[in-house]
Amino acid sequence: DERHPFYGEHQAGISTPPQDHLVFTAFDVTATTPVELQLVLAKWSAAMAELTNGRPVGKVQPARANGVPGDTGEAADMGPHGLTLTLGFGPSLFDGRFGLEKFKPAGFDQLPAMAGESLDPAMTGGDLCIQACANDPQVAYHAVRNLARMARTSVRTRWTVLGFGRASAGANQITPRNLLGFKDGTRNIKTEEDFAEHVWVGDEAGQGWMAGGSYLVARKIHMMIETWDEDPINDQQGIFGRTKQAGAPLSGTREHDVPDFHAAAPGGGPVIPADSHIALAAHENNGGTKILRRGYNFTDGLDAVGRLDAGLMFLSFQRDPEQFVALQRKLGSSDRLNEYIRHVGSGVYAVPGGLPAAGNYYGKEFF
Ligand code: HEM
Numbered sequence: 001d002e003r004h005p006f007y008g009e010h011q012a013g014i015s016t017p018p019q020d021h022l023v024f025t026a027f028d029v030t031a032t033t034p035v036e037l038q039l040v041l042a043k044w045s046a047a048m049a050e051l052t053n054g055r056p057v058g059k060v061q062p063a064r065a066n067g068v069p070g071d072t073g074e075a076a077d078m079g080p081h082g083l084t085l086t087l088g089f090g091p092s093l094f095d096g097r098f099g100l101e102k103f104k105p106a107g108f109d110q111l112p113a114m115a116g117e118s119l120d121p122a123m124t125g126g127d128l129c130i131q132a133c134a135n136d137p138q139v140a141y142h143a144v145r146n147l148a149r150m151a152r153t154s155v156r157t158r159w160t161v162l163g164f165g166r167a168s169a170g171a172n173q174i175t176p177r178n179l180l181g182f183k184d185g186t187r188n189i190k191t192e193e194d195f196a197e198h199v200w201v202g203d204e205a206g207q208g209w210m211a212g213g214s215y216l217v218a219r220k221i222h223m224m225i226e227t228w229d230e231d232p233i234n235d236q237q238g239i240f241g242r243t244k245q246a247g248a249p250l251s252g253t254r255e256h257d258v259p260d261f262h263a264a265a266p267g268g269g270p271v272i273p274a275d276s277h278i279a280l281a282a283h284e285n286n287g288g289t290k291i292l293r294r295g296y297n298f299t300d301g302l303d304a305v306g307r308l309d310a311g312l313m314f315l316s317f318q319r320d321p322e323q324f325v326a327l328q329r330k331l332g333s334s335d336r337l338n339e340y341i342r343h344v345g346s347g348v349y350a351v352p353g354g355l356p357a358a359g360n361y362y363g364k365e366f367f
Contacts, residue, residue, distance in 0.1 A: 001054065001079035001080055001081065002081065002082035003052065003053060003079075003082065003083075004016055004083075004084050006048060006049045006052045006053070006355070007049070007354065007355050007356060007357050007358070008354045008355075008356075009212045009353065009354050010200065010212050010213070010214075010354045011084075011086050011087065011351060011352070011354045012052070012084040012085075012086065012354075013084030013085065013086035013131055013133055014199065014214055014294070014351070015170070015195055015199070015292075016082075016133070016170070017170030017171065017172070017173050018133065018166040018170055018173070018185075018296075019081075019082045019083075019084070019134050019166065020134075020135045020137075020165065021133065021134055021135065021136065021137040021162075021163060021164060021165075021166075021296070022131070022132070022133050022140065022161070022163030022166075022296040022298075022313060022315075023130075023132040023137075023140040023141050023143070023144045023160065023161075023162055023163075024129065024130070024131050024132070024160065024161045024163065024296075024313060024315070025129065025144050025148070025157055025158075025159070025160040026090070026125065026126025026127075026128070026129040026157075026158045026159050026160070026347055027126055027127060027129070027148070027155040027156060027157055027158055028126060028155065028156050028158045029093065029097075029098075029128065029154065029155050030153075030154060030156050031153075031154035031155070032097070033098075034098045034099055034100075034367060035367075037098050037154070037363075038363070038366070038367045039154070040151045040154045040155060041361050041362050041363040041364075042364075043150055043151065044087065044147055044150075044151065044362070045087075045355060045360070045361035045362050046358075046361070047146065047147060047150060048085040048087070048143075048147070051080075051083060051085060051142075051143045052080055052083050052084060052085055052143075053080055054078070054079045054080035054081075054083070056070070056071035056073070057146050057150065058071045059071065060073040060076045071146060072142065072145060072146055072149065074138055074141075074142050074145075075138055075139050075142035075143075078136060078138070079139075080139070081134045081135045081136040081139040082135045083132065083133070083134040083139050083140060083143060084132070084133050084134070085130055085131070085132050085143055085147075086130065086131040086132075086133075086216070087129070087130055087351065087352070087362050088128065088131070088349025088350060088351045089127070089128060089349060089350045089363070090125060090126045090127045090347060090348070090349050090350075091109050091348065091350075092110075092125060092126075093127040093128065098366075100366055103207060103209070103365070103366050104207075105205040105206065105207045105210055105350055106205065106206050107320075107321075108205075108215075108321070108348075108350055110125065110348065111217070111321065111324075111325060111346060111348050112325065114328055114329055114332045114343075115329075115332035115333045116328075116331070116332035116333070116335075116341075116342070117332065117342070117343035117344075117346065118342055118343070118344060119343065119344060119345065120344050120345060122158075122159060123161075123220055123344060123345030123346075124159070124345055124346045124347060125158065126158045126347055126349075127155075128155065128349075129218070129347060129349045130144055130147060131216065131315065132144045137162070137164065141162070144160075159345060161220055161296075161298050161313045161345070162298060163295075163296025163298050163313045164296070164297055164298065164299065165296065166295075166296055166297075167179075167184045167185065167295045167296055167297050167312055168184060168185035168188055168293045168294050168295050169184075169185030169186065169188055169190075170185075170188070170190060171190040173185075175255065178295075178297060178312055179223055179297050179312065180223060180225075180236070180340070181236075181244055182236075182240050182242065182244060183247030183255060184295070185293060186242075186247055187278075187282070188292065189290055189292040189293075194290060195292070197290075197319075198289075198290040198291065198292070198318060198323070199214050199317050200212060200213070200214060200319060201213045201215070201319055201353075202319075204319075208365060209365045209366075210350060210353065211353050212353030212354060213350065213351045213352045213353040214292075214317040214318065214319065215317065215318055215319070215320065215324075215349070215350055215351065216315060216317055216347075216348070216349045216351050217314075217315070217316045217318070217324040217346075217347070217348050218313070218315055218345070218346065218347040219313075219314040219315075219328075219343050219345065219346055220298070220311070220343070220344050220345025220346070221311045221313075221314050221341050221342070221343050221344070222309070222310075222311045222341065222342045222343075223310060223311040223312065224339075224340045224342070225307070225308045226307055226308065227339075227340060228340045231340075237250060238250075238273050238276060238336065239276060239277060239336045239340075240276060240277045241259065241272040241273060241277060241278035241279050249272060249278065250271045250276075251263040251272055259272055259278060259279075259282065260272070261279055261282065261284060261285060273336070275334050275335065275336050276336060277331070277335055280331055280334055280335055281327055281330075281331060286326065286327060289323050289326060289327060290323070291316045291317070291318045291323050291324055292316060293315070293316050294315045294316065294317060295312050295313055295315050295316075296312075296313045297310070297311075297313075298310060298311060298312070298313045311341065317351070324348075
């Protein structure tokens with residue numbers, strides 16, 4: 001059974017090749033004292049090590065008849081299924097309630113308001129977040145459920161998204177498709193050099209606890225699926241700048257052909273439209289900016305008027321949230337895709353570096 005080491009330089013769930021399922025949950029801390037927060041972080045860190053090894057967080061079957069099960073049990077005997085649990089801290093955690101102002105990384109704040117979004121406060125922000133990914137959905141769900149349960153007097157779930165299929169690719173993975181039917185993750189970050197340059201935080205944050213960490217941006221993006229499904233193929237392909245079946249750039253024939261943004265169409269103008277998603281987002285056209293995309297397809301069933309309520313739970317990791325902001329500013333104002341999507345949820349989280357060994361816990365430096 002696939003398992004990923006819990007201890008290491010970086011938290012698992014970032015460079016880990018994306019697993020099939022996601023449970024993303026953001027929490028508000030309701031505790032009022034630093035020591036209560038400290039206890040949550042210590043308990044969670046120890047429990048995460050157990051869960052990612054496929055072990056329960058307490059007794060499923062207590063010995064005494066009046067004993068309440070310590071673990072809720074729905075993943076008993078299932079194994080780890082590649083589970084990773086990645087913890088992040090929202091900017092609001094450093095607002096002064098716990099005396100953590102001096103641990104706030106320089107420039108780490110809520111994302112600025114941007115075009116193309118209509119954010120629901122109920123799906124935005126959070127003091128803490130957990131990204132649970134696994135190859136079995138119940139294993140991921142069990143992990144978050146039990147972490148929330150053991151901290152229920154100190155944290156409250158703020159928003160959560162269940163992702164049912166990965167919509168990004170890591171090294172040596174087949175590229176999956178998002179709900180618009182296009183291959184997603186073709187030109188994602190895949191090499192160690194790119195991780196070092198674009199994803200992992202070094203000492204620039206001025207905070208030792210962020211070394212080896214990263215910044216997670218979460219965007220719940222609703223898709224107008226019914227409208228998209230009536231759009232002709234040439235328009236769909238022009239929107240992305242890629243073919244649908246093969247996922248090839250319009251300037252090439254195979255998925256991994258390098259897009260040529262200068263190739264000219266017979267009638268004039270570039271073969272890959274300048275306002276297509278890939279032309280706007282590509283590092284060649286953004287001063288070298290790259291981000292790691294690690295998103296998932298989600299559905300919440302139907303909306304109030306019976307349309308499909310579904311889309312992309314966009315998750316990206318970067319060394320500086322500004323990488324995302326710069327790209328999204330551009331996409332939000334010019335991307336032809338905007339006619340078919342709307343950003344409805346959002347969060348940015350500082351993801352600390354990995355724990356070196358048992359006995360440590362996330363945020364230990366704060367107390
Ligand atoms: C590329 C879909 C939102 C950044 C792509 C590709 C697809 C896609 C199909 C081409 C294949 C690939 O290289 O992965 C979507 C959909 C979105 C969405 C359906 C929303 C529902 C975003 C957002 C950002 C972003 C919000 C960042 C702000 C990128 C980047 C690339 C990319 C950097 C790679 C471009 C390249 O280097 O060629 N996306 N995307 N995408 N997307 Fe998105």
